[in-house]
Amino acid sequence: MSASEPTIPAAERRWAWRPYALAMPALVLLLAVIGYPLLTIVLRSLSEPQWGLQNYIWFFSAPINLTVLQRTFVISTWVTLVCVVSAYPYAYLMTAVGPRIRLVLMLCVLIPFWVSGVVRTLSWVILLQDSGVINSILRSFGLGGVRLIRTQTGVVIGMAQVLLPFMILPLYSVMKGIDLRLMRAAQSLGARPFRAFFTIYLPLSLPGVYAGAIIVFILALGFYITPALLGGPRSTMLSTLVQTQVLSLLQWGRGGAMGVVLLVVTFVLLALAAPVMRSRYREAGRR
Amino acid sequence: MEMKPLTRAVLGLVCLLVAIWLVAPTLVVVPMSFNENKSLAFPPQGFSWQWYQNFVTNPDWSNSFLNSLKVASIVAVLATVLGTLAAFGLDRMKARPANLLRMLILTPMVVPGVVLAIGIYAVYLDTRLVGTLLGFVLAHTILALPFVLIAVSANLEVFDRRLETAAASLGANALTTFRTVTLPLIAPGVLSGLLFAFATSFDEIVVSLFITNPYLKTLPVQIFASITRDADPTVAAVGTILLFATTILIGGGMLLLGRERKGRQ
Numbered sequence: 001m002s003a004s005e006p007t008i009p010a011a012e013r014r015w016a017w018r019p020y021a022l023a024m025p026a027l028v029l030l031l032a033v034i035g036y037p038l039l040t041i042v043l044r045s046l047s048e049p050q051w052g053l054q055n056y057i058w059f060f061s062a063p064i065n066l067t068v069l070q071r072t073f074v075i076s077t078w079v080t081l082v083c084v085v086s087a088y089p090y091a092y093l094m095t096a097v098g099p100r101i102r103l104v105l106m107l108c109v110l111i112p113f114w115v116s117g118v119v120r121t122l123s124w125v126i127l128l129q130d131s132g133v134i135n136s137i138l139r140s141f142g143l144g145g146v147r148l149i150r151t152q153t154g155v156v157i158g159m160a161q162v163l164l165p166f167m168i169l170p171l172y173s174v175m176k177g178i179d180l181r182l183m184r185a186a187q188s189l190g191a192r193p194f195r196a197f198f199t200i201y202l203p204l205s206l207p208g209v210y211a212g213a214i215i216v217f218i219l220a221l222g223f224y225i226t227p228a229l230l231g232g233p234r235s236t237m238l239s240t241l242v243q244t245q246v247l248s249l250l251q252w253g254r255g256g257a258m259g260v261v262l263l264v265v266t267f268v269l270l271a272l273a274a275p276v277m278r279s280r281y282r283e284a285g286r287r
Numbered sequence: 288m289e290m291k292p293l294t295r296a297v298l299g300l301v302c303l304l305v306a307i308w309l310v311a312p313t314l315v316v317v318p319m320s321f322n323e324n325k326s327l328a329f330p331p332q333g334f335s336w337q338w339y340q341n342f343v344t345n346p347d348w349s350n351s352f353l354n355s356l357k358v359a360s361i362v363a364v365l366a367t368v369l370g371t372l373a374a375f376g377l378d379r380m381k382a383r384p385a386n387l388l389r390m391l392i393l394t395p396m397v398v399p400g401v402v403l404a405i406g407i408y409a410v411y412l413d414t415r416l417v418g419t420l421l422g423f424v425l426a427h428t429i430l431a432l433p434f435v436l437i438a439v440s441a442n443l444e445v446f447d448r449r450l451e452t453a454a455a456s457l458g459a460n461a462l463t464t465f466r467t468v469t470l471p472l473i474a475p476g477v478l479s480g481l482l483f484a485f486a487t488s489f490d491e492i493v494v495s496l497f498i499t500n501p502y503l504k505t506l507p508v509q510i511f512a513s514i515t516r517d518a519d520p521t522v523a524a525v526g527t528i529l530l531f532a533t534t535i536l537i538g539g540g541m542l543l544l545g546r547e548r549k550g551r552q
Contacts, residue, residue, distance in 0.1 A: 022376030023388055026369040026432055033429040034395055037406025044409065086305045093302045107538065108306040114533045115313055116490045118507045119526040122514055123315045126523070131328035133315060161308060193291070222399025224493050229514055239401040246405045247497070259402040266399060 038263070041256045048253030055257035065241070065258070072238040075156060075227075076220035082160040083167040083216045084209060091171035091208070095178075113165040121226050124158040125149065128230065150232025158230045159223055166219060167212040174208030214273040218266055238262055316526035327518040338524040348521060351509035355489050358420065358505060362427040362488035367481045369428070370435025377436075378443045389436070396433045400493030408497040418500030426498060427488035434487055435480035442476025482540075486533075 045055050059065050094105050112120060127133045128148040138146065148154040178201065186196040224239040231237070238258060245255030315329075323333030342348045373392060377385040395403065407426050408417070416422035446469070454464040470477070492507040499508045506525070513522045 019376040019379040020384075023373040023380075024376075026373035026392060026436075027388065029369065029425070029429060030392060030394075030432070033407065033425050034398070034403065037403070037410045038398070040409045041402065041406045086301075086308070089298055089301045090305045093298055105302070105306065108309050110537055111534055112309050112313055114486060114537055116507065116510075116526075116529050116533075118490070118492050118510045118514075119316065119522075119529055120313055122510065122522055122526055123312045125514060126315050126319055126327055126329060127312055129327070133329045136329050161312060164305075164309060193294070218397060222401065224399075224401050225511070229511075239399065242401045242405060246408070252405075252409065255405060259399075259405055262399050263402050266397060270397060 041259050044252045045254075045256030045260050048256070055253045056261075058254060059257050059261060068236055068238055068241050069261075071152075071235070072221060075152060075159070075235070075237060076217050078156045079159045079163060079220045080213050080217045082156065083164050084213055086160075087164060087167035087171050087212065088205075088209070091168050091175050092205075094168075094172050095175045109165045109168050112161070117162060117225060120162055121158060121229050124154075124161070124226070125229055128154045128158070149230060150235065152231075152235045155227050155231045155235045155237075159220055159226045162226055163216045163219055166215045170212040170215065171205070171208040174211070175205050178204045210273070214269065218269055221266060221269075222262060313526075313530060316523040316530065319520055319523035320527045322520045322523070325518065325520065327520060327523065331520075338520045339528075341521045342524050342528070345521070347504075347509060348525070351504045351506045352525075354423075354503060355506040358423045358427060359485045359488040361420075361424050362431055363481050363485035365424065366428045366431035366435050366484040366488075367477060370432050370480055370484070371439050371477055373432070374436050374439035374443055378440065389440075392436050393433045395430050404494045404497040407494055411498050417498050418503045420503065422498050423495065423503070423505065426494050427491050428484075430491060430494070431484035431487040434483035435477075438480035438483060439473060439476040442473040446472055482536075 046052070048055070090105070094102055097105070125132075129135075130147070130149065132149070134148060135146065148157075182200050182204075183196050186200050187193065191199070222239055223237060224243070227235060227237045228240055228243075231240075239262070242255050242258045242262070245251045245258060249255075318331050319327060319329070320338055321334050321336070322331035322338070323335045324331075342352075373388075377389055380388070411417045411422050416425070450468055450472070451464050454468045455461075459467070490507060491505075492511060495505050495508050496511060499505065504512075510522050510525060513519050
């Protein structure tokens with residue numbers, strides 16, 4: 001072993017370029033199929049029909065755009081809230097039950113996660129439409145129908161269901177690591193269960209809530225298929241507006257500017273979330 | 288943690304409702320697919336297999352299904368090869384460039400679908416890649432790469448690199464070491480990356496909607512068009528097939544994985 005030891009660093013130095021060569025094909029493809037297109041969009045938003053900021057000025061001065069932008073945020077916030085509230089008890093129960101029930105609960109999360117998103121949205125169309133499941137049940141009880149499809153409520157219900165696994169999985173992975181003896185210790189020191197939950201368990205689980213909420217919110221902001229199929233003109237989100245500008249009106253500059261706004265908002269949110277996520281990973285690494 | 292029976296009951300009930308909310312809506316496609324009438328109105332009338340027949344015989348449906356299979360298979364192989372190579376490279380780099388490059392490769396996961404779609408569409412219009420197999424494969428590969436990278440990297444983190452040194456000290460060259468030592472040990476990560484890549488491509492809709500044309504449609508595009516155009520229960524039949532295929536795949540995979548773990552203990 002001692003004879004070969006000095007040669008290893010030399011060999012390593014000689015092959016130092018190799019990791020970069022291995023990553024190169026993926027990076028080249030990435031630049032060609034993501035980097036270049038995104039650059040094209042930014043340039044078009046600044047250069048069509050002529051160079052300048054006119055597309056951005058148009059975006060922030062037309063009331064309809066601001067309404068849609070605001071609505072996109074409102075819908076995403078609702079979706080995130082619904083996801084947090086329903087995922088929290090679910091993820092908690094996953095940590096508290098035996099392995100068999102946990103497997104079933106996990107399957108309930110993973111199967112919809114894997115089933116095609118279009119098919120899941122289709123099932124929401126069937127459920128929510130005026131001649132759909134929910135309305136025919138209401139009618140069989142002699143109640144009048146409610147309008148669900150092409151409303152914001154319908155969009156939120158459908159999107160939250162599609163995005164729920166993205167909330168449950170990170171939440172569960174954080175909760176799994178929480179030492180439940182801390183709760184017992186608090187209770188043995190006289191804290192009531194509620195107090196022990198709010199002062200110990202909740203704060204420890206917050207990184208999971210935070211991570212899941214950021215993922216869900218970001219994905220919701222850019223959602224396209226579910227709002228397009230479940231929503232109507234009064235629940236249009238930013239993505240649909242981008243699509244209309246580009247495909248129907250051929251306004252690449254305006255559509256591009258909207259896309260850039262969506263992109264910037266997404267990355268700002270990610271940057272805000274990054275420090276928290278990183279500290280969470282560091283903690284996980286220490287454990 | 289001690290829980291009062293009441294708390295336990297409420298918690299159980301809430302979770303049951305959430306589980307139903309997660310799974311039940313998707314099941315609604317099953318009864319709809321046997322509808323006798325050409326309608327998606329609930330409740331379905333009568334019973335017939337005609338929509339399954341239509342899926343097989345109508346070229347709109349069968350071709351888009353075959354296209355999706357073709358694209359997803361190529362993407363799965365391509366993304367797995369590129370992703371595995373990249374995962375190896377990142378694993379053997381210094382931490383700082385590795386983190387930077389990892390973030391770059393993961394960006395397709397967070398870029399809003401429509402923004403990516405109009406960008407790719409713009410470039411494809413210039414390069415005449417709209418509605419081509421190559422166009423679909425390139426776009427889907429980029430979207431599938433993050434999943435492969437994550438799966439393989441997770442496996443590489445627990446891989447003991449001294450095993451490679453041992454193989455090398457016994458005279459194996461780099462390729463032999465990779466083939467006989469490294470690859471078998473990280474195979475689970477590579478395999479799940481392959482599956483994820485296939486599923487990502489098979490399911491991709493947003494970018495596909497932009498780069499499709501009447502000559503080359505994938506299944507999700509056909510489903511989307513069918514939902515927006517008419518109430519054709521064939522979509523419900525396709526949904527049912529996909530639902531059962533994925534359930535069998537995941538359920539089977541999880542059972543296999545569980546058994547393997549038990550066997551190892």
